[in-house]
Structures are given as structure tokens and as C-alpha cells.
Amino acid sequence: MVVGASHAGAQLVTSLRQGGWSGEIVLVGDEPVLPYQRPPLSKAYLAGKLGLTELALRSEDFYLKQDIKRVTATVEEIDRSASELVLGTGERLAYDALALCTGARPRRLPATGADLDGVHYLRRSSDVEGIREDAIPGRNAVIVGGGYIGLETAASLHALGLHVTVLEAADRVLERVTAPEVSAFFTRIHQSEGVDVRTNALVEALVGDSRVREVVLASGDSVVADLVIVGIGIEPTTELAEKAGLVVDDGILIDAHARTSDPSIVAAGDCTSQDMPRYGRRIRLESVPSAVEQAKVAAATICGKDKKIAALPWFWSDQYDLKLKIAGLNTGYDDIILNGDPTRDRDFTCYYLRGGELLAADCVNRPRDFVTSKRMIAQGDRVDPGALEQAVESRGTS
Structure with a gap:
């Protein structure tokens, strides 16, 4: 029994069959659609370039041929003593093995007026459909949050012809996950495209009658808003x-x-937290590749096989013509090395080091750097700073 039709859930049921599980497999999810890719929601799906059919992780035929039953329902309780799930309908489903892939939900905005019409979150396909209805060219869209989701959504809405403002409460966008030089690069790119990026912009309230029409900041400034994400x-x-x-x-x-x-x-996916000896702490990874890796290991464990979670974390983000691919985690870095000029170019790599060891790399339109960095980080290589600065890598995109 797998609870959660997420990336992790879909991978787990697939890996169970591949791993030799011959018994019944039931995938319980609360969306009435096939399990689908979520990263494109803020990009190609929002832009209307891809539909849910193209985003499906597996076809309906796959689940039928693999004898994987899909159940659309909420799970209210796990009765561990009886080895049963209690569904929202009151139905009880027995299980011999159980996997939790319940994912994550958007953090709610703690501000007055956050429940007004026109205020959206972006996590599911239904969320995007609501945004699309409001995303009329010429309208004013306000993005609260300058993380990857916020910046990707800003790029997509700008491409749809909206006037976009990004409000970030911190000193810079992507502050939690990148070096200042990388933050400055993405700010420059968005501003050059016509997006208004404001930092140190703490939202105090959303104002409107029944529908949002204005975002008020703690500074007293306000921003006109026809929709807010x-x-x-x-x-x-x-x-x-x-x-x-x-x-x-x-x-x-x-x-x-x-x-x-x-x-x-x-358990597997965004709902989990694990000790990662490589980084010396417990970490919850918000990453599709990590969710897939955990799901494969979870399936192996259910099948009685000895497999451990070992793959290096990696991430990606698409904005405009830029593909950012991130190898590793930069937690605890004490130095960075730049290959390329982020103040001028549209391709560069930022290497993060600690004590001479390569921890992570942010690679913008540098696919070869990404591949090389993943290998070096996984091997725990110490690096020659001069070689990283002078390396001539591919300028192609992946």
C-alpha cells in the first residue's frame, strides 16, 4: 500500500514491480488524475506549452499492465495494530507493507487578506488552472517570495504578457540557497526582462473587497495586484x-x-527527513531526484533487498532561456569560485567550497560543469581553485 500519488509514490509502485513484488499494489492519492511531474507546473504547464497528459509520469495502460490499482481518496488514519488504512469514506484497506509518500504543501501567507479571491498557491495542477483563469495579459501579478518557485512563476507570467512584481522579504532573492553573486545574477536577469524585483519587502496585508486589488508592505508602500501568487x-x-x-x-x-x-x-519524498553524513546533519530535501532515489530504496527495502540512499542531491530551475542545474548542497561553505561573469554573461558556474573540498555547484547554462561537479562532489575531491577559475567548459544548454 502506497499513500501519496507523488513523484515518490509513482516511482515506488514502479520499483516494487521491477523489484519482484508479486502481491497486490495499491496507490492511494487525493487527486483524480494520473500521477504527474510537478516541476513543470510553474513553467511549461503554466505557460500552456504542456498539458497534464504530457506531464503524466506513467500512462493509464502502464498501471493496468503492471496490475497497480489506483484509488482516489484521502487517508484519515493508519491503524498500525490492524495493519489497515482508514479512508475519508470510512472504508478500511488492509496492507502487508506500507509506504508513505505524502509530500508537502505550500506554506500559507500569514497576512490579513490572504484568503481573498485572486490569491493563489502553486503546488498542484488545479492550482495552476486557477492561476491561468486570472492570468490575463496586461494584468498586474504580484509574486510573494523570491525563491525558485517565485522566480519561475514570474518568468512564466511575464511571458504570458502580465506585469510582474516579485516581493522578497529577505535582503536578496534565493538568499537561503545561493551565494550573493548568484542572487544578483537572477535579479539582473529578471529586471532586464521587465520584472520588478523588490527585496526587504515584507507583506503586511492584502487589500480588496472580495478580491485582492493591492498588496500593502510593512514599509507603507503598496503594489497594485490583480492576482497574487x-x-x-x-x-x-x-x-x-x-x-x-x-x-x-x-x-x-x-x-x-x-x-x-x-x-x-x-517513507519517501518531500515528506521525509534523513541524516546525511556527507553534510553532518539531518536534512529534508525538496528535490524530485532525491524523491525518486528514496522511493527506489524504499521499494527495495519492502522487497527484502539491502539498498541504501546514497545518491548526491541535485536540483534544477528553468527561467527564460536559462537552465540552472545544482549539484550537491552548499551548506557550510566558506568560499566560492566563479567561472564566468554573472554580472554580464548568461552562463557561468558558482562553485562552493569548504576547506578546499567541493560541496556544491550552481551551473547556469553549463551542462558539462554540472556533470563534472556531480562526479567530483560524490568522490569528495579537493580542488585546485585556479583550475576551476580558468576552466573552459561548454556554453551549450541541456
């Missing part, structure tokens, strides 16, 4: 696990085999 982070969906008595610490705690505090239950 909130992108201030996500929170792991852990209530089901907590209610069942599983250990939760900024996510469902899992070990290297994707097992929860109940060895008979595994």
Missing part, C-alpha cells in the same frame, strides 16, 4: 504519520533504507 516555501505533510505515532522531525524521519521509526513502514 504566494511562494514562501513548503511544509512536509506529516499529520498522518504523527497521528500513527511515527517519529517526525521536520519530516517523517527515515534511515538509510527509507525505514521510519516503525521498521514495517517506509
Whole structure:
């Protein structure tokens, strides 16, 4: 039984069959559509370039041929003593093995007026459909949050002909995840495209009658808004696990085999938190590649195979003609090296080092740098700063 028709959930049921699980497989999700890719929601799907059919992770025929049953329902409770799930309908489903892939939800904006019409969050296909209805060319769109989701959405809405303002409460966009030089680069790009990027912009209230028409900042300034998209982070969906008595610490705690505090239950994806010796701390990864890796390991564990979560975390973001690919995590870096000029170019790499060891790399339109960096980080290589600065890499995009 797999709860959550996410990237992790879809991968887990696939890997179960590939791993030799011959019993019944049931995938329970609360959306009445096939499991789909979520990263394109703020990009190609919002822009209307792709539909849900193209985003589907697997076809309907795949699930039928693999004898994987899909159930559209909410799960209200895990009855561990009876090995049953209690659905929102009251129906009970028995399980021999259980996997939780419950994902995450958008963090809500703690401001007056956040419940007005025209205020959107972006996590599901239905969210994007609501945004599309409001995204009429010439309208004023305000993005609250200058993280990757916010910037990707800003690029997509700008391409649709809207006037876009990005409001970031911190000193710079992407402050939590990138070096200042990378933040400055993305600010420059968005401003050059015509997006109004404002930092140190703390939202105090959203104003309107029944529908939002203005965003008021703590500074007293206001921004006209026909629609608002909130992108201030996500929170792991852990209530089901907590209610069942599983250990939760900024996510469902899992070990290297994707097992929860109940060895008979595994978990994978954005809902999980794991110890990562490479970085010396517990981390909750918001990453599709990591969710897929965890799901494969979880499936192996259910099938009785000894497999550990070991793949290097990596991420990506598409904005305009730019493809940012990130290898590793820059947590604890004490130095950076730039290859390329982010103040002028549209391709460069920012390497993050700690004590001479390469921790991570932000590669903008540098696919070869990304591949090389992943290998070096995984191997724990110490690097020659001069070689990184002078390296001549591909200028192509992936």
C-alpha cells in the first residue's frame, strides 16, 4: 500500500514491480488524475506549452499492465495494530507493507487578506488552472517570495504578457540557497526582462473587497495586484504519520533504507527527513531526484533487498532561456569560485567550497560543469581553485 500519488509514490509502485513484488499494489492519492511531474507546473504547464497528459509520469495502460490499482481518496488514519488504512469514506484497506509518500504543501501567507479571491498557491495542477483563469495579459501579478518557485512563476507570467512584481522579504532573492553573486545574477536577469524585483519587502496585508486589488508592505508602500501568487516555501505533510505515532522531525524521519521509526513502514519524498553524513546533519530535501532515489530504496527495502540512499542531491530551475542545474548542497561553505561573469554573461558556474573540498555547484547554462561537479562532489575531491577559475567548459544548454 502506497499513500501519496507523488513523484515518490509513482516511482515506488514502479520499483516494487521491477523489484519482484508479486502481491497486490495499491496507490492511494487525493487527486483524480494520473500521477504527474510537478516541476513543470510553474513553467511549461503554466505557460500552456504542456498539458497534464504530457506531464503524466506513467500512462493509464502502464498501471493496468503492471496490475497497480489506483484509488482516489484521502487517508484519515493508519491503524498500525490492524495493519489497515482508514479512508475519508470510512472504508478500511488492509496492507502487508506500507509506504508513505505524502509530500508537502505550500506554506500559507500569514497576512490579513490572504484568503481573498485572486490569491493563489502553486503546488498542484488545479492550482495552476486557477492561476491561468486570472492570468490575463496586461494584468498586474504580484509574486510573494523570491525563491525558485517565485522566480519561475514570474518568468512564466511575464511571458504570458502580465506585469510582474516579485516581493522578497529577505535582503536578496534565493538568499537561503545561493551565494550573493548568484542572487544578483537572477535579479539582473529578471529586471532586464521587465520584472520588478523588490527585496526587504515584507507583506503586511492584502487589500480588496472580495478580491485582492493591492498588496500593502510593512514599509507603507503598496503594489497594485490583480492576482497574487504566494511562494514562501513548503511544509512536509506529516499529520498522518504523527497521528500513527511515527517519529517526525521536520519530516517523517527515515534511515538509510527509507525505514521510519516503525521498521514495517517506509517513507519517501518531500515528506521525509534523513541524516546525511556527507553534510553532518539531518536534512529534508525538496528535490524530485532525491524523491525518486528514496522511493527506489524504499521499494527495495519492502522487497527484502539491502539498498541504501546514497545518491548526491541535485536540483534544477528553468527561467527564460536559462537552465540552472545544482549539484550537491552548499551548506557550510566558506568560499566560492566563479567561472564566468554573472554580472554580464548568461552562463557561468558558482562553485562552493569548504576547506578546499567541493560541496556544491550552481551551473547556469553549463551542462558539462554540472556533470563534472556531480562526479567530483560524490568522490569528495579537493580542488585546485585556479583550475576551476580558468576552466573552459561548454556554453551549450541541456
